[in-house]
Amino acid sequence: MSSNKNPLPPFEIANEEAQADWKPDQETFLINWMKEKVIAHGEGRAAGTFSKNGWLELRKDCYKKWGLKYSSKAFKNKFTGLKERFKEFKKLVEAASGLGWNPLFSTVEATDLWWKEYAKTHPKMKNLKRFKGLGCPEMRYV
Numbered sequence: 001m002s003s004n005k006n007p008l009p010p011f012e013i014a015n016e017e018a019q020a021d022w023k024p025d026q027e028t029f030l031i032n033w034m035k036e037k038v039i040a041h042g043e044g045r046a047a048g049t050f051s052k053n054g055w056l057e058l059r060k061d062c063y064k065k066w067g068l069k070y071s072s073k074a075f076k077n078k079f080t081g082l083k084e085r086f087k088e089f090k091k092l093v094e095a096a097s098g099l100g101w102n103p104l105f106s107t108v109e110a111t112d113l114w115w116k117e118y119a120k121t122h123p124k125m126k127n128l129k130r131f132k133g134l135g136c137p138e139m140r141y142v
Contacts, residue, residue, distance in 0.1 A: 011063050020074035
């Protein structure tokens, strides 16, 4: 929660941010929150989605933690982006030999030459090299 002296207004009357600007710690929180919910609800949850109440709970939890009220659409867009990034991450790690995941640094490990060649055939995914702290292994639960 925010450490300033002014308490946050109730979530219901707080203003929404015009645009979501996801910081790495917020993204990690989001991924871990979703992972915990999926594990807690197991197979009873429809794959790839959360209920309206689930999204609201997540928005409120993030508001309490950072004092930022992002729209439901911002959360759903972030979720979609994370799923897409995980799919690419999974293809990258499973299909290419000689790659690995360094859990200490949260990075995909490959030579610079390999990254250069990969970027040529996957221009949209050239930034996968810097998976640092992006929670990709955890996204398998979501």
